[in-house]
Amino acid sequence: MEEQTYILKNIDSFELEHIFDCGQCFRWNKQADGSYTGVFKNNVLNVQKNGDNVIFKGVCNGNIQNIVIDYFDLKRDYKQIKNILSKIDESMNISIKYGSGIRILNQDLWETIISFIISANNNIPRIKGIIERLSKNYGKKIEWNGEKYYTFPTPEELKDVTVEQYRNLGLGFRDIRLYETTHMVLDKKVDLEELQKEPDTLKVREKLLSLSGVGPKVADCILLFSTLKRFEVFPIDVWVRRVMNELYIKNEDETKVSKKQIEKIAQEKFGNIAGIAQQYLFYWKREQKA
DNA sequence: CTGCAGGGGTAAA
DNA sequence: TTTACCCCTGCA
Numbered sequence: 103m104e105e106q107t108y109i110l111k112n113i114d115s116f117e118l119e120h121i122f123d124c125g126q127c128f129r130w131n132k133q134a135d136g137s138y139t140g141v142f143k144n145n146v147l148n149v150q151k152n153g154d155n156v157i158f159k160g161v162c163n164g165n166i167q168n169i170v171i172d173y174f175d176l177k178r179d180y181k182q183i184k185n186i187l188s189k190i191d192e193s194m195n196i197s198i199k200y201g202s203g204i205r206i207l208n209q210d211l212w213e214t215i216i217s218f219i220i221s222a223n224n225n226i227p228r229i230k231g232i233i234e235r236l237s238k239n240y241g242k243k244i245e246w247n248g249e250k251y252y253t254f255p256t257p258e259e260l261k262d263v264t265v266e267q268y269r270n271l272g273l274g275f276r277d278i279r280l281y282e283t284t285h286m287v288l289d290k291k292v293d294l295e296e297l298q299k300e301p302d303t304l305k306v307r308e309k310l311l312s313l314s315g316v317g318p319k320v321a322d323c324i325l326l327f328s329t330l331k332r333f334e335v336f337p338i339d340v341w342v343r344r345v346m347n348e349l350y351i352k353n354e355d356e357t358k359v360s361k362k363q364i365e366k367i368a369q370e371k372f373g374n375i376a377g378i379a380q381q382y383l384f385y386w387k388r389e390q391k392a
Numbered sequence: 393c394t395g396c397a398g399g400g401g402t403a404a405a
Numbered sequence: 406t407t408t409a410c411c412c413c414t415g416c417a
Contacts, residue, residue, distance in 0.1 A: 125400065222401040228413060229400090274411025279402080317402045339400040384400085 105246070106166035108158040115180035117203020118151055124204050124385040126327045128217055128230045129237075129254070141237070143210055145169060146244050146251045161246045175205050187379050190371055193349045194379065197386035204381050206327065211294050212287070213254040214328035219279050219315035221323070228272070235271045260284045279315025286313055303332050318361070326377040336368040336376040345387040 110116075118138050122130040130140035137150035139160075147160035147170075158170050171177060184202065188195040216236075221229050233254070240255035240263060261284070268277035286292050292309050300306050303325065310321040322337035324330065336342075338361055346364045347356040350371075372379040 218400090219402095223399065223410080224401090225399045225413075228411095231413095269411085272412070274413095275402090275409085276411080315402065319401060323400085337400085341400060388400085 103161040103163070103244070103246075105160065106162055108166045108170055110156040110158070110170075110176070112154045113156050115184070115203055116151075116156055116174070116205060117201075118149060120201045120203035120385065121174070121205050121207070123389075124201060124381050125226075125388070126323075126381070127207055127209060128221075128226070128233050141244070141251050141253060142173060142207075142213075143169075144242070144244070144253055146246045161244060173208050175208055178205075180205060183375055183378055187372065187375065187382070190379075194371075194382070197382040200389070201382045201385040204378075204385060206331075206333070206378065206381065208329050208331065209327055210254070211298060211324070211328045211330060212257060214324050215283065215287075215310070215313065215316070216254075216280065218320045218323045218327075219283060219313075220273065220276055222276065222279075222315065222317070222320060224274075224276075232272055239271065257284055257287045261288060276315060282314035283316070298329065303334065306330060306332070307335075322377075326380075333377040334374045336365060336372070336380050338364055339384075341384050341388050342380055345383045348387075349383075 118136075122132075122138050122140075127140070129142065130138045132138055133148070135150070137148050139146070139148045141147075144163035145160060147158055147162070147166075150157045150159070158166060160166070162169050184198050188198045217229070217233060220232050234252075237252035237254050240259045241252040242259075244251045244253065260280075263281070263284075265277045265281045268280050273280060287294060292313055297306055297309055300309075307321050307325060310316050310324055311318070316324070319337055319339055322335045325332040325335045326337060338346075343359060343364060344356055346367065347353055347359050350367050351359050351363065353359050368376045368379070
């Protein structure tokens with residue numbers, strides 16, 4: 103594959119740190135020069151920001167411009183979304199200023215499912231390590247710029263992998279979940295192409311929940327961060343619970359705040375773009391702590 | 393140095 | 406509603 107370059111000029115709402123460190127993806131790594139390199143589908147890309155211009159460079163399976171526009175959700179008007187959300191209240195306004203360059207990536211459905219199964223009760227460095235080892239062992243190699251990269255393995259590529267082999271990669275108790283989900287997808291007990299076409303979000307959610315290792319939080323992450331693109335869902339993890347309690351509920355013990363309570367407030371305040379609001383709040387809260 | 397809690401939850405009891 | 410679960414890290 104030949105290297106391609108694409109330059110976006112005068113871009114609005116696009117910050118590398120915000121996009122890659124807001125918890126939606128696991129395969130983008132910061133380089134010494136501040137740029138990020140990542141693998142998605144059969145593409146390896148380096149993204150660099152220079153003033154208001156963004157330079158995309160890498161090897162792509164297709165036209166780099168089309169691929170970038172799709173993956174980075176460039177057709178969506180985040181300025182308008184931020185306008186709406188920032189008027190809701192002052193906390194939302196502050197968190198949006200903090201993560202003003204966030205964009206929700208269009209990530210491959212299969213990769214998102216497996217990545218977030220791995221994320222359960224886990225921390226980011228370990229999640230990233232597991233995904234890299236999975237790719238290195240079972241994905242396809244792509245060489246670019248003297249470096250080796252590996253695509254995320256397809257269900258077919260994981261067909262013969264045993265539970266024990268997963269365990270040896272450091273999956274821990276998630277080994278069986280990965281095995282079961284892979285075979286449910288291979289056997290079309292859950293048909294990902296059908297899922298992609300299904301308009302009813304609740305039906306899609308139900309299907310996702312039937313997968314092994316997918317509970318409410320993971321299902322919502324898949325709905326929001328993959329090509330399913332459901333911006334109305336509001337994934338609730340410990341950070342989101344924390345920030346929602348601090349801002350709106352103010353319970354002495356945040357662990358006592360129910361999911362339903364948080365969901366209701368999110369729905370009332372943020373409506374059909376609650377998922378994006380969640381990203382601003384999550385990034386804001388998490389970076390403050392870090 | 394050893395011990396132990398806790399981490400972007402889930403499934404089974 | 407409560408509890409165990411793999412593995413790694415941070416900290417007492």
